[in-house]
Amino acid sequence: MLGRRLALTVPTLFGVLVVTFLLLNVIPGDPVLEMVGERADSATIARLRAELRLDDPLPVQFGHYLWGVVRGDLGRSYITRRPIARDLAERFPKTAQLALAAMVFAALSGITLGVVAAARPGGVVDRFAMLLSYLGVSFPVYWVGLLLIMLFAVTLRWLPASGSGGLAYLILPALTLGMRSVAFLARMTRGAMLDVLSSDFIRTARAKGLSELAVVGRHAFRNALIPVITVLGLDVGNYLTGSLLTETIFAWPGVGRYVLAAIERRDLPAIQGSILFMSVVFVLVNLLTDLLYAKADPRIAYH
Amino acid sequence: MRPLALPLCLALTALVACGRDRAGATGGGLAYYESYDPRSLDPALSTDVPTGEMVTCLFDGLTQFDADGRLLPGVADRWTVERGGLRYVFHLRPGVKFHDGRPVTPADVRASFLRVLDPATTGGRAWPLLPIAGAQDYASRRASDVWGIQPLGDTAVAIELTEPLAVFPKFLAMAVAAIVPAPTAPDFGQNPVGSGPWKFVRWQHDDFLVFGRNPAYWGGAPQADTLVVRIIPEPLTQAAEFDAGRLSVVEVPFGETARWEREHPDLLVRKPGLRAVYVAMNVRRGALQDVRVRQAINYAVNVPEILRTVWSGRGVVARGAIPPALPGGDTTRRGYGYDPARARQLLSEAGYPKGLDLELWRTATNVSLARVAQAVQADLEKVGIRVTIVDREAASMREAARSGKADLALLDWWADYPDAENFLYPLFFSGNAGIGGNYSFYHDPETDSLLVRARRTLDDSARVALYRRIDERVYRGAPWLYLWFPVELWAHRPDVRGWDLALIFTGQRWTAVRRTP
Numbered sequence: 001m002l003g004r005r006l007a008l009t010v011p012t013l014f015g016v017l018v019v020t021f022l023l024l025n026v027i028p029g030d031p032v033l034e035m036v037g038e039r040a041d042s043a044t045i046a047r048l049r050a051e052l053r054l055d056d057p058l059p060v061q062f063g064h065y066l067w068g069v070v071r072g073d074l075g076r077s078y079i080t081r082r083p084i085a086r087d088l089a090e091r092f093p094k095t096a097q098l099a100l101a102a103m104v105f106a107a108l109s110g111i112t113l114g115v116v117a118a119a120r121p122g123g124v125v126d127r128f129a130m131l132l133s134y135l136g137v138s139f140p141v142y143w144v145g146l147l148l149i150m151l152f153a154v155t156l157r158w159l160p161a162s163g164s165g166g167l168a169y170l171i172l173p174a175l176t177l178g179m180r181s182v183a184f185l186a187r188m189t190r191g192a193m194l195d196v197l198s199s200d201f202i203r204t205a206r207a208k209g210l211s212e213l214a215v216v217g218r219h220a221f222r223n224a225l226i227p228v229i230t231v232l233g234l235d236v237g238n239y240l241t242g243s244l245l246t247e248t249i250f251a252w253p254g255v256g257r258y259v260l261a262a263i264e265r266r267d268l269p270a271i272q273g274s275i276l277f278m279s280v281v282f283v284l285v286n287l288l289t290d291l292l293y294a295k296a297d298p299r300i301a302y303h
Numbered sequence: 304m305r306p307l308a309l310p311l312c313l314a315l316t317a318l319v320a321c322g323r324d325r326a327g328a329t330g331g332g333l334a335y336y337e338s339y340d341p342r343s344l345d346p347a348l349s350t351d352v353p354t355g356e357m358v359t360c361l362f363d364g365l366t367q368f369d370a371d372g373r374l375l376p377g378v379a380d381r382w383t384v385e386r387g388g389l390r391y392v393f394h395l396r397p398g399v400k401f402h403d404g405r406p407v408t409p410a411d412v413r414a415s416f417l418r419v420l421d422p423a424t425t426g427g428r429a430w431p432l433l434p435i436a437g438a439q440d441y442a443s444r445r446a447s448d449v450w451g452i453q454p455l456g457d458t459a460v461a462i463e464l465t466e467p468l469a470v471f472p473k474f475l476a477m478a479v480a481a482i483v484p485a486p487t488a489p490d491f492g493q494n495p496v497g498s499g500p501w502k503f504v505r506w507q508h509d510d511f512l513v514f515g516r517n518p519a520y521w522g523g524a525p526q527a528d529t530l531v532v533r534i535i536p537e538p539l540t541q542a543a544e545f546d547a548g549r550l551s552v553v554e555v556p557f558g559e560t561a562r563w564e565r566e567h568p569d570l571l572v573r574k575p576g577l578r579a580v581y582v583a584m585n586v587r588r589g590a591l592q593d594v595r596v597r598q599a600i601n602y603a604v605n606v607p608e609i610l611r612t613v614w615s616g617r618g619v620v621a622r623g624a625i626p627p628a629l630p631g632g633d634t635t636r637r638g639y640g641y642d643p644a645r646a647r648q649l650l651s652e653a654g655y656p657k658g659l660d661l662e663l664w665r666t667a668t669n670v671s672l673a674r675v676a677q678a679v680q681a682d683l684e685k686v687g688i689r690v691t692i693v694d695r696e697a698a699s700m701r702e703a704a705r706s707g708k709a710d711l712a713l714l715d716w717w718a719d720y721p722d723a724e725n726f727l728y729p730l731f732f733s734g735n736a737g738i739g740g741n742y743s744f745y746h747d748p749e750t751d752s753l754l755v756r757a758r759r760t761l762d763d764s765a766r767v768a769l770y771r772r773i774d775e776r777v778y779r780g781a782p783w784l785y786l787w788f789p790v791e792l793w794a795h796r797p798d799v800r801g802w803d804l805a806l807i808f809t810g811q812r813w814t815a816v817r818r819t820p
Contacts, residue, residue, distance in 0.1 A: 029698030033705065035427035037350050038716070039729045039740045044429065047422045047443060080342050081425065081492065090508055146539055154546045161543045162535055164510055251535040253509035261339060264668075266698050 114189025136183025233289030658687025
């Protein structure tokens with residue numbers, strides 16, 4: 001079953017390759033003009049085009065690219081001349097670190113908030129938790145990030161404002177990135193819990209004299225997990241493909257900034273390679289999410 | 304809770320695994336920053352400011368600039384000009400060594416220039432070396448050597464040019480002409496070896512670079528032990544890092560000008576930049592072909608007011624294209640001034656009494672510059688010129704302006720080398736229309752011939768006089784809406800001594816800078 005799912009990703013990824021390749025060839029902005037800068041001459045431009053094989057017919061360029069991809073070679077950046085696969089391999093661990101830290105923060109606080117809120121709907125805790133989650137979805141990331149920097153890095157000097165390194169460097173960007181997920185997860189968990197708590201089997205559990213903790217924590221929570229896993233899966237997928245704003249504010253050396261720089265400079269092979277890489281990550285995360293469904297709910301199975 | 308156990312474990316492992324601290328955090332050293340990762344540390348690929356600044360720290364050229372933009376001897380301690388400016392002989396300073404201990408020889412100079420010109424290098428900006436005789440042929444693979452570069456024994460290099468070019472010694476101070484030990488390893492851009500004041504230690508992409516002091520530097524070893532260069536894209540984060548004491552210097556963010564002038568007046572350093580902000584008017588398009596329309600636009604826009612409100616007053620109103628910091632710059636010239644009545648009159652004389660429609664292209668991502676576009680639009684509206692703003696990101700906008708599709712293009716021009724020539728020849732010589740830098744497509748035979756004459760004039764005062772004359776002439780022809788020359792505003796930490804804001808980005812070597820305990 002896993003093998004079949006994996007095989008199905010191949011056409012998806014091929015489609016991504018074709019579409020990106022075509023799109024990159026029609027967007028305005030010439031990579032060679034970006035390389036030569038503000039002051040150039042036509043002879044230099046012609047030489048560069050020839051050297052980068054930009055004058056080859058599109059199918060030939062694509063075939064050349066595809067052949068490289070099949071052998072695991074994403075080519076070299078036009079601008080830096082470094083191998084793109086190595087660039088991505090250098091940055092992805094940073095992005096993954098941040099994504100996981102953000103998700104741990106979001107899952108722990110979001111789910112806890114949601115469960116606690118659902119335990120007494122309409123109570124003080126519930127209202128407070130929902131207010132928090134409202135604020136979480138409404139505040140712009142950029143603003144929250146800068147505010148955190150001002151407070152913790154400049155005024156209190158507890159944490160570094162930007163860069164990567166030890167655990168201390170991870171805290172502010174992870175809070176910023178995870179904030180939206182906390183808010184969303186809290187609402188999601190609360191809703192799912194309320195649904196489950198009003199169902200027959202919970203009434204049965206309560207009737208047979210189980211403690212409230214066992215009812216909420218064991219029986220209700222496990223059954224409320226499916227929608228929560230969906231949200232988590234989607235967010236992890238997004239975070240693992242780079243989070244542009246957070247990476248920019250905190251000077252975090254991840255995949256998001258790499259792609260942005262590539263787009264700004266029309267570094268075609270770097271854009272193409274990054275998009276392919278992101279697609280692979282996304283597909284794999286979705287696959288993992290599906291597998292987790294089956295774990296959480298025995299009724300779901302893949303054949 | 305079992306389904307969550309695996310991802311949780313993974314996450315915790317990752318958190319613990321990243322517990323090592325970063326190398327070379329500031330300590331007692333200097334901390335500088337760039338807004339984006341350098342393209343490479345290979346001089347042959349230096350086309351952007353970060354690369355140029357890093358190459359300046361690690362390498363030497365035959366000549367170099369100081370912080371005030373003066374041309375100084377570099378690896379060549381003297382040079383002679385022969386045959387009316389066609390031949391230069393550079394005498395190498397004795398005892399200069401690369402960081403690996405090898406001496407810098409004339410053969411290295413030759414090999415360094417050849418690898419910049421080699422089309423396989425794909426640097427894209429070999430133009431400072433193309434005036435050398437035989438360079439064009441080598442770059443197009445029509446010759447296997449550049450005959451214009453001849454090592455003379457172990458101590459000198461002769462360079463022949465195709466025609467006299469007064470600014471050539473300044474071209475050689477640019478990062479692209481830095482001397483590298485030949486032959487270079489394939490990963491030279493990642494692990495560079497130069498002869499400059501700083502040795503390369505480490506480069507974590509998009510994160511930081513670490514340089515160590517070169518104690519044997521011929522120009523005097525740096526005062527500080529290390530120079531860490533952080534890569535920080537967001538200006539407000541840069542400022543926060545400075546406030547937190549983790550950057551030695553910082554450019555004051557635009558919106559923060561007033562606050563910093565109030566709170567840190569003693570830490571600020573300001574210098575007129577070698578940079579011009581302008582609107583290129585395409586003189587080949589429609590109504591803009593008429594000089595009266597272009598002059599009307601210059602009368603219609605209240606430049607001092609826009610400079611004050613939109614640019615925090617950080618600039619000097621331009622009455623020409625040469626910045627005031629350069630010989631030849633003239634900001635006292637009789638300017639157009641703000642005169643909407645005169646603008647309307649010129650428009651009617653040109654046959655547009657009911658006004659006209661124009662497109663103004665701008666780069667939306669450059670926020671400060673984008674605001675200027677709105678202010679210009681509002682002023683032009685008042686005299687009947689209806690401006691549509693076209694927002695594109697940098698690459699698309701440049702392509703449109705270069706191919707002549709834009710009526711008006713809001714641009715800024717940064718100097719590559721400190722010379723009036725850099726603000727006239729690329730920008731107004733007809734042969735440079737479009738891709739060469741002349742976005743106005745300005746063409747005036749008299750200007751062309753004066754520009755060529757100035758380039759061949761070796762006497763500096765005569766040359767400067769010519770540039771002043773050309774600037775005046777072009778100003779009257781109004782191919783630009785002349786806006787202003789920005790004044791750079793930076794701050795240094797109170798414990799940072801000996802730092803001076805460099806006029807040109809290749810003029811900062813960080814050798815005299817230190818931190819007091």
